[in-house]
Structures are given as structure tokens and as C-alpha cells.
Amino acid sequence: MEFSKLFFLYIFLPLTIAIYFLMPKMQWKNRVLIAASLLFYAMGQPLFLLLLLGSAYLNFYLAQRISPKDKGTLVFALVCNLFALGIFKYLDFFLGIFGVATPDGGVILSIMASLTKGVNALFGTTMRAPTSVIPIGISFYTFQVISYLVDVYRGKSCAQTSFSKLLLYLCMFPKMMQGPIVRYEQVEKQLSVRKTNPKAIFEGAVRFTVGLAKKVLLADYAGKVIAGLSSDISGASVVGAWLGAILFMFQLYFDFSGYSDMAIGLGRIFGFRYPENFNLPYVSGSITEFWRRWHMSLSSFFRDYVYIPLGGNRKGKGRQVFNMLVVWSLTGLWHGANWNYIIWGLYFFALLSIEKQILPRLKNRSGIVKNLVTMFFVLIGWVIFSHENLGELGSALANMFGASGFVSAGVGTRLMNTLPLLLVCLVGSTMIPRWISFVWGGIFSARKKRRGDDRFTLMRGIYALSLLAFAGVLLYLCTVSLVGSTSAPSIYANF
Amino acid sequence: MKRFYSLLCGILLAAMLGVGLVSMFDSDATFSATEKRALKAKPKLSLSALLDGSYSGNLSEYYADTFPMRETLMKTNRSLNNFYYFSALSGKDAPQVVINANNNTAAGGEALSDHQKPSTEKPNESGSSQQEEPTEPTENDAPAEQLGAVLLVGNRALEVPYANHDNIERYAKAVDAIDKALGSSVRTFNIAVPNAAEFYAPSAYRTSSTSQKDMIDFCYSKAGKNVITVDAYSKIAPHTDEYIYFRTDHHWTQLGAYYAYTAFCESAGLKAVNLREFETGTYENFVGAMYTFASEYPQSQILVDEPDTVYFYRPTVETHAKYYSDATLSDPITIGVISNVSEGISNKYLCFIGGDTPICIIETDVDGPVCMLIKESYGNAFAPFLTQHYSKVIVVDPREFNRDGKPSLDLAAFAKEQGVNDCIILNYPMVYNATGYTKWLERLVEQ
Numbered sequence: 001m002e003f004s005k006l007f008f009l010y011i012f013l014p015l016t017i018a019i020y021f022l023m024p025k026m027q028w029k030n031r032v033l034i035a036a037s038l039l040f041y042a043m044g045q046p047l048f049l050l051l052l053l054g055s056a057y058l059n060f061y062l063a064q065r066i067s068p069k070d071k072g073t074l075v076f077a078l079v080c081n082l083f084a085l086g087i088f089k090y091l092d093f094f095l096g097i098f099g100v101a102t103p104d105g106g107v108i109l110s111i112m113a114s115l116t117k118g119v120n121a122l123f124g125t126t127m128r129a130p131t132s133v134i135p136i137g138i139s140f141y142t143f144q145v146i147s148y149l150v151d152v153y154r155g156k157s158c159a160q161t162s163f164s165k166l167l168l169y170l171c172m173f174p175k176m177m178q179g180p181i182v183r184y185e186q187v188e189k190q191l192s193v194r195k196t197n198p199k200a201i202f203e204g205a206v207r208f209t210v211g212l213a214k215k216v217l218l219a220d221y222a223g224k225v226i227a228g229l230s231s232d233i234s235g236a237s238v239v240g241a242w243l244g245a246i247l248f249m250f251q252l253y254f255d256f257s258g259y260s261d262m263a264i265g266l267g268r269i270f271g272f273r274y275p276e277n278f279n280l281p282y283v284s285g286s287i288t289e290f291w292r293r294w295h296m297s298l299s300s301f302f303r304d305y306v307y308i309p310l311g312g313n314r315k316g317k318g319r320q321v322f323n324m325l326v327v328w329s330l331t332g333l334w335h336g337a338n339w340n341y342i343i344w345g346l347y348f349f350a351l352l353s354i355e356k357q358i359l360p361r362l363k364n365r366s367g368i369v370k371n372l373v374t375m376f377f378v379l380i381g382w383v384i385f386s387h388e389n390l391g392e393l394g395s396a397l398a399n400m401f402g403a404s405g406f407v408s409a410g411v412g413t414r415l416m417n418t419l420p421l422l423l424v425c426l427v428g429s430t431m432i433p434r435w436i437s438f439v440w441g442g443i444f445s446a447r448k449k450r451r452g453d454d455r456f457t458l459m460r461g462i463y464a465l466s467l468l469a470f471a472g473v474l475l476y477l478c479t480v481s482l483v484g485s486t487s488a489p490s491i492y493a494n495f
Numbered sequence: 496m497k498r499f500y501s502l503l504c505g506i507l508l509a510a511m512l513g514v515g516l517v518s519m520f521d522s523d524a525t526f527s528a529t530e531k532r533a534l535k536a537k538p539k540l541s542l543s544a545l546l547d548g549s550y551s552g553n554l555s556e557y558y559a560d561t562f563p564m565r566e567t568l569m570k571t572n573r574s575l576n577n578f579y580y581f582s583a584l585s586g587k588d589a590p591q592v593v594i595n596a597n598n599n600t601a602a603g604g605e606a607l608s609d610h611q612k613p614s615t616e617k618p619n620e621s622g623s624s625q626q627e628e629p630t631e632p633t634e635n636d637a638p639a640e641q642l643g644a645v646l647l648v649g650n651r652a653l654e655v656p657y658a659n660h661d662n663i664e665r666y667a668k669a670v671d672a673i674d675k676a677l678g679s680s681v682r683t684f685n686i687a688v689p690n691a692a693e694f695y696a697p698s699a700y701r702t703s704s705t706s707q708k709d710m711i712d713f714c715y716s717k718a719g720k721n722v723i724t725v726d727a728y729s730k731i732a733p734h735t736d737e738y739i740y741f742r743t744d745h746h747w748t749q750l751g752a753y754y755a756y757t758a759f760c761e762s763a764g765l766k767a768v769n770l771r772e773f774e775t776g777t778y779e780n781f782v783g784a785m786y787t788f789a790s791e792y793p794q795s796q797i798l799v800d801e802p803d804t805v806y807f808y809r810p811t812v813e814t815h816a817k818y819y820s821d822a823t824l825s826d827p828i829t830i831g832v833i834s835n836v837s838e839g840i841s842n843k844y845l846c847f848i849g850g851d852t853p854i855c856i857i858e859t860d861v862d863g864p865v866c867m868l869i870k871e872s873y874g875n876a877f878a879p880f881l882t883q884h885y886s887k888v889i890v891v892d893p894r895e896f897n898r899d900g901k902p903s904l905d906l907a908a909f910a911k912e913q914g915v916n917d918c919i920i921l922n923y924p925m926v927y928n929a930t931g932y933t934k935w936l937e938r939l940v941e942q
Binding site: 015042045410475 | 496497498499500501503504506507508510511512514515518519541542543544545546547548549551554555558559562565568569571572573575576578579580581582584585589590591592593594595641644646657697699700704705791
């Protein structure tokens with residue numbers, strides 16, 4: 001299931017929240033969350049629920065046997081998890097590299113199709129064969145498991161002694177599908193004790209609606225325009241190709257950061273504090289800065305669990321370059337089992353390597369220019385990212401630079417139609433919304449003057465009401481839009 | 496503040512829960528009048544559907560399709576689209592919106608299928624291009640094929656085909672195959688007609704790959720040597736200041752069909768009846784299928800505000816028309832060559848031979864040969880003119896045969912049985928430029 005479905009918004013979510021808060025004890029609250037999360041997962045891929053439970057139990061079991069002296073168990077556990085990820089996500093890709101012919105749709109898919117057939121024949125059921133074999137969120141799940149196992153090995157955390165708490169950590173529905181990648185140590189205590197207050201819950205709810213609006217009101221519409229452009233004669237010209245590329249840049253950001261906002265907001269409602277995942281990446285003045293602001297939980301994961309263990313920058317220049325190469329190849333591969341993702345990762349490796357040399361010399365250049373240049377390279381990166389077929393990637397890049405003419409039929413109309421959306425996306429990716437919210441809060445002096453000052457004042461009341469109205473309007477507009485069109489499936493759902 | 500925040504959280508949760516409860520217990524609509532389609536039905540719970548995940552997927556879709564106050568919210572969404580499809584600054588003659596048209600929309604030609612149940616006496620609503628979504632996978636689930644675009648320009652909606660030469664050639668060959676199958680005693684006419692976009696679209700949409708003149712010329716250049724190609728184009732083109740195409744519908748008017756008929760008569764060696772000789776009449780207030788197609792865009796409102804009028808021309812000869820659900824010609828249903836659609840039927844184009852039926856046979860008091868018209872809905876407005884020259888006009892819709900559980904039809908055998916002398920294959924660009932229809936055309940003689 002997705003957050004941007006009416007069924008989730010008006011049935012699943014309010015019922016879960018209501019039942020959760022009716023439970024008097026934390027133990028019961030946790031049970032509600034686990035049940036809701038498993039149901040949430042089962043509503044997408046019911047049979048993979050068994051896989052999820054099996055994997056969670058295996059990791060629960062193995063982690064208890066990991067000790068700082070025993071690297072063998074850790075390695076075994078890591079191999080098990082990476083093997084599962086590899087089988088489901090990368091098998092066909094690697095077989096392809098070695099020239100092994102695979103059936104249409106891939107090995108696993110055809111095995112699953114035969115299995116379905118067999119089960120149908122045996123039990124007289126009429127199950128449809130799956131169309132996708134990547135268990136939802138497996139990439140996020142695997143990385144969270146790795147952080148857990150490694151942190152236990154490093155002695156940063158103790159192995160969880162309660163299976164249900166580990167399960168809650170691993171399968172919590174707000175972050176199950178698209179992160180953020182929450183490390184075990186970040187929520188370890190919250191699995192047992194969560195202090196929350198109505199203000200935090202309210203803020204979580206507002207945060208959720210903001211994320212929902214980013215996805216439904218911005219990203220999905222950008223996606224619609226892109227789909228229209230890419231299958232039409234208007235898309236190939238320079239104007240069409242750039243319009244499509246810029247919209248994709250916004251779509252990806254608002255989709256993914258919107259999802260993170262929803263996850264963080266939902267987490268807060270239930271008393272969890274998840275790490276921030278995006279910090280206005282499109283205001284960056286360099287590629288280095290961009291990666292400090294984009295998908296932060298992933299880049300910091302690679303830093304702490306790959307780059308630094310490999311020696312980071314402590315083992316000489318040559319080794320550092322090698323370490324970066326490994327990190328960026330993996331970053332690319334993590335995003336998908338295809339060459340374009342690897343090229344995309346290596347593209348950033350190259351950019352970062354060059355930038356390290358020249359950045360110190362650019363200190364005095366204007367911020368806007370640096371930002372524009374950075375965004376140009378980021379945009380080209382997204383074009384690479386968005387084309388799994390390398391031939392199509394080539395022609396997409398060629399079209400951006402004039403291979404199919406400057407304008408084409410209909411592109412003017414599409415550009416005109418999209419202007420307001422582009423403008424909102426542009427403003428929405430800058431500091432401006434934050435400034436507005438800061439000033440708005442300031443007007444009503446909503447911020448606490450000193451700790452513990454929590455009296456009701458008229459101004460604070462009005463401020464809180466304005467937030468409620470804001471969330472209400474966003475939720476209403478999202479509902480209108482969701483009723484108006486079936487929301488596009490999220491781009492990051494397969495990761 | 497604590498209590499105040501609790502109150503606000505409570506309000507928000509109560510609102511969402513409230514909507515949720517209402518949505519669970521309200522009565523669900525089954526048909527959307529605006530979209531002209533059946534809404535998703537509640538999925539049936541079964542172990543298989545539960546285990547393969549289709550139950551929850553369908554449940555979620557059903558839920559979205561039958562959300563409380565859906566029609567009102569759809570209207571609001573249309574207003575919201577003023578933001579997403581902004582066109583306030585576009586030029587008067589420029590398209591305000593460009594909508595992609597693929598084979599699941601414009602050229603589907605699926606019937607809403609009253610004619611599966613021959614008890615209905617009224618013309619079936621099958622001329623429209625908006626189709627009921629199939630619940631089981633059918634050929635229409637094939638990957639969408641980009642056929643062209645729909646433009647909203649001024650008070651017109653235009654369907655622009657993008658030339659696909661492989662498809663057009665395949666179509667020309669299919670016509671040739673029919674000609675060969677019918678044998679040398681039957682004359683086969685290929686009439687590829689242009690649609691409104693060729694004359695009323697901005698020039699970027701009627702030149703190079705969107706030039707229908709080029710598409711027709713190419714189609715005819717690939718015609719078999721015994722196929723008689725009919726140059727309807729040059730008979731239609733001089734009359735663009737007349738009412739030859741609807742603005743709110745993708746069809747031509749019967750006047751447009753008349754000019755094509757004069758071209759056909761020239762090719763067939765017949766003398767076209769003068770337009771003045773027909774008794775005429777009108778059906779007012781026709782808001783066509785293009786409006787349904789574009790109704791989510793606020794710019795389409797003008798199509799409702801300025802609807803079309805259907806002008807019809809009644810045959811001067813005596814006609815008796817019946818339609819049938821298959822080639823066994825059992826259970827005939829009587830229909831008018833020009834039916835009365837003045838009340839209760841929104842698709843006024845269905846007045847022509849009752850819309851798209853599998854087989855329609857018109858018998859006349861003319862002492863003449865027999866003709867067979869193979870067509871999509873463009874042929875409906877054309878068929879009445881044929882009655883002036885033939886003792887029997889047999890109208891066949893290839894979309895209704897040899898696929899997806901529809902009856903089978905061996906065209907050659909059927910034509911022989913009916914004593915057909917002339918076979919006319921008439922179609923419009925969104926069809927002869929696409930594979931779907933051509934496939935069905937091929938299957939008529941492939942058995």
C-alpha cells in the first residue's frame with residue numbers, strides 16, 4: 001500500500017492511530033504498530049510477508065550470537081542478508097553481465113510464475129502470477145538490518161532480546177517502503193520507552209500532510225507532464241527535453257522528500273524520532289554539498305558502514321580514491337540493477353574527485369553561479385538516472401543539446417500549461433518556505449521564551465489553528481486530486 | 496497549550512475517521528455520468544485474491560472510485576486543473592491543452608455493448624470513444640500505442656494522428672487481403688478519410704508527420720493493384736468553411752460524409768444524389784465524445800457551452816434496417832437508418848444506423864447490386880447515402896468479431912452468401928494509423 005491512497009488516508013491511518021492511542025500500555029501500543037505494519041505490508045505483497053518475518057527472525061537470532069570478538073557470525077549474517085537482496089534485486093543483472101541468457105522478466109519472476117501455477121493446480125486456487133519480484137522496501141530493509149548487526153558487533157548497541165521489538169524496528173510501516181534509513185541505535189530506546197506530547201503529535205500530523213502534498217500536488221503532476229512529453233512528439237526538441245528533465249528533477253525531489261516527510265511525521269505521531277533525510281538539496285553550491293543534503297540517511301550510511309571501515313582518507317590518497325570509487329559504485333547499484341545507475345554513481349564519483357581539486361579555488365565566486373552550475377550537473381545526473389536503456393539515454397542527452405530541433409509541436413502549450421507548477425516547485429525547493437514558516441511563527445511568538453513555558457495564549461492558539469487550517473487545506477486538495485486521478489506509483493517504490 | 500494541541504489532534508483525527516466511516520457505510524455509485532464509465536465494483540474476497548495481493552489492490556481502487564461525494568470532488572479537481580493546465584496567456588489560435596491519445600482512448604471502439612443483449616430496442620451507446628474499462632485482461636490491455644494527441648483549440652477539440660508508416664502500410668495490406676479473399680467478382684474500395692484536425696489544427700499539427708494528406712497518399716501508394724482507392728480528401732477539402740466536422744466530437748457531420756460519398760460515386764461509376772433532394776432534420780445540443788475525453792480539463796467547458804447540432808439527411812428511397820449480434824443473422828433488431836435520438840440519448844451521433852452494431856443490414860426498394868461497408872463509426876454517417884444505389888447495404892464493424900470472446904466471422908463466406916458486389920472499407924486516421932483495428936480487419940479473412 002502507499003501513503004498517497006485514499007484507502008490509506010481515510011481508513012488505514014486514522015483507524016491505526018485511533019486504536020494505538022486507545023491502548024493504555026506501551027507493550028500494547030507496540031503490538032498495534034506491529035500488526036498495522038504487517039497488514040500494511042501484506043496489502044502490497046502478502047506472500048513476501050513470510051520472507052520478511054523469516055528474515056527478521058534469522059537476524060534476531062544471529063545478532064544475539066554476535067560479539068565483538070566473533071567476526072564470523074557477523075560476516076555470515078551480512079552475507080545472508082546481502083544474498084537475499086542480491087537474489088531478488090540483482091540476479092538477472094549479474095547473470096546478464098556474465099552472458100547468461102535469462103527468461104523474459106527474469107529468473108525469479110519465472111520461478112514465481114511456475115510456483116504460482118503449481119500451487120494453483122495443486123490447491124485449485126486462481127492466484128495471479130506476480131508482476132514484480134522485488135519485495136517492497138528490501139533495499140531500505142537490508143541497510144537497516146546491516147546497521148543493526150554492525151552496531152551490535154561494534155558494541156554500540158546491545159542485541160535486542162525481544163523479537164517483537166526488533167520486528168517493530170524493522171517493519172514499522174511509516175519507513176518500511178522508502179526510508180529514511182533509520183539506524184538501530186537511533187531508535188533503540190524508543191522501542192521500549194517513547195515520550196510524546198500533543199504538540200509533537202500535532203506537528204507530526206502537519207508534517208505528514210506537507211509530505212503528502214509534496215507528493216500528490218507537486219511530484220505526481222510533474223510526473224504526469226513528463227509522461228505526456230516523453231511519449232509525444234513535443235518531447236524530443238530542446239525545449240521539450242529540458243522541460244522534461246527539469247520536471248523530473250522536481251518530481252524526484254518532491255516525491256522522495258515528501259515520502260520522508262510523511263515517514264518522519266508519522267513516526268512523530270507514534271513517538272519515534274527519525275533522522276532527517278533531505279535538507280534543501282537544490283540550494284547546494286557544490287556537488288559535495290548536494291550529497292550532504294540529498295538522501296542524507298543513505299550517504300551517511302555509506303560513510304559510516306563502507307567508506308570509513310575501508311579506511312576513509314586515512315590510508316593515503318590512492319586508497320582514498322579507491323574507497324570513494326567503491327562507495328559511489330555501490331550507491332549507484334543500490335538505486336537499481338542496471339548499468340545506468342552504476343554510470344550515475346560513477347558520474348558523481350568523477351564530479352566529486354574533480355571538485356575536490358578545484359573547489360578551494362572557487363571560494364569567491366557568487367553563490368548563485370555555483371548553485372546553477374551544480375544544478376546543471378545534478379540535472380544531467382538525473383537524466384542518466386532516469387533512462388535504464390542506454391540507447392534512450394544517449395538520444396535523451398542528444399535531444400537536450402539540439403539533435404531534434406529547438407521547438408516542436410505542442411511544446412509551447414505544455415510549457416505554458418506547466419508554468420505555475422514549475423514556479424511552485426522552484427520556490428518550494430528554496431529556503432523561502434522555511435523563511436515564511438519562521439516569520440509566521442515569529443509573528444505569533446509561538447516559540448517558547450523559556451523552557452517549560454507552555455501556557456495557553458491567544459496568539460499561540462491562533463498560530464496552532466493556522467497550522468491546522470493549513471494541514472486541512474493541504475489534505476483537502478490532496479483528496480480532490482487523488483479522487484480526480486489515480487495517483488502515480490511512487491518512483492522509489494522498487495528500491 | 497497541551498490541552499489545546501490535544502484538541503487540535505482530536506479534530507484532525509475525527510475528521511479523517513469521520514470521512515472514513517461515511518465512506519464505509521454510504522451507498523456506492525456504480526456509474527460515472529461525467530466520465531461515461533462504470534465505476535470499479537467491490538472486489539470479491541477469495542483466498543487466491545487475498546494471497547496474490549490483487550484483493551487489496553482492487554479494494555483500494557474500488558475505494559478511490561466510490562469515494563463519498565466523488566462527483567463534487569471531481570468538479571473541484573477540474574477547477575484545480577486551472578492551475579496544473581494553465582492557459583490564460585495562450586494565444587487565441589494556439590492549442591490550450593495537448594492531451595496524449597493512445598490506443599486505449601481514441602481508437603478503442605469497444606462497445607458499451609447493449610447489443611450483447613438484443614432485447615434493447617434503443618440504439619446502443621457505442622459510438623463514443625470512451626470505453627468501459629475491461630475488468631479482465633483483453634487485447635486493450637496491450638501496451639499503450641501513441642496514436643496522436645487531442646488538442647483543445649478555441650471552441651474545438653481536435654484529434655491529431657501521428658503518422659506511423661508501418662501501421663498504415665499494414666492497413667493497406669489488410670485491405671488488399673480482403674480484396675483478394677473476396678475474389679475478382681467483388682470490387683473493393685479503400686476510402687481513407689481525413690478528420691477535422693487536418694483542416695482546423697494549428698499548422699504544426701497538420702504538416703510533416705501529422706499531415707493526413709501524406710498519410711492517405713502513402714496508404715493508397717501501398718494499395719493492392721485491384722483495390723480502388725477513393726480520393727475523398729479532395730472532395731472534402733474545399734468545404735472547410737461548411738459544417739463538415741463536429742467541434743465537440745471526433746466524428747464528421749453527415750455533410751462531411753456526403754462529400755466523401757460524392758467521391759465514392761465518381762470512383763464507382765454512380766451518379767451521386769444531389770444534397771437538396773434529401774429530407775433533412777436536426778438534433779440539437781450534441782456534446783460529443785471529445786468532451787468526455789477532455790472533461791477533466793477546465794478548458795473543455797466551452798464544448799458544453801457551445802454544443803454541436805447534428806444535421807441528418809434521410810434516404811429518399813424506402814429502407815428497412817435491422818442489426819444482428821453475429822453472422823448467423825438470428826434475432827434481428829429493427830433500427831432506423833436515421834433513428835430518433837432527440838430524447839434520452841446524449842450521443843446524438845448514434846442516430847446514424849443506430850451506432851456501432853456488429854452487423855447492420857439495410858434493405859431498400861432500389862433495384863441494384865449489394866454492397867458491404869466495413870467501417871468504424873465514421874462509416875455510420877456514410878452508410879445512409881449508399882442506400883440510394885444498392886438493394887442491400889451490409890454494414891460490418893470488424894471490432895465486434897474474432898476477438899475477446901466475440902463471435903467469429905468469415906468475411907469471404909459471408910459476402911458470398913449475401914451476394915456482395917461492392918466492398919467498401921472506410922476508416923478515419925486514428926484507425927488506419929493504428930495496429931489494433933488493422934489486426935481485427937486482418938482477422939476477418941484470416942481463417
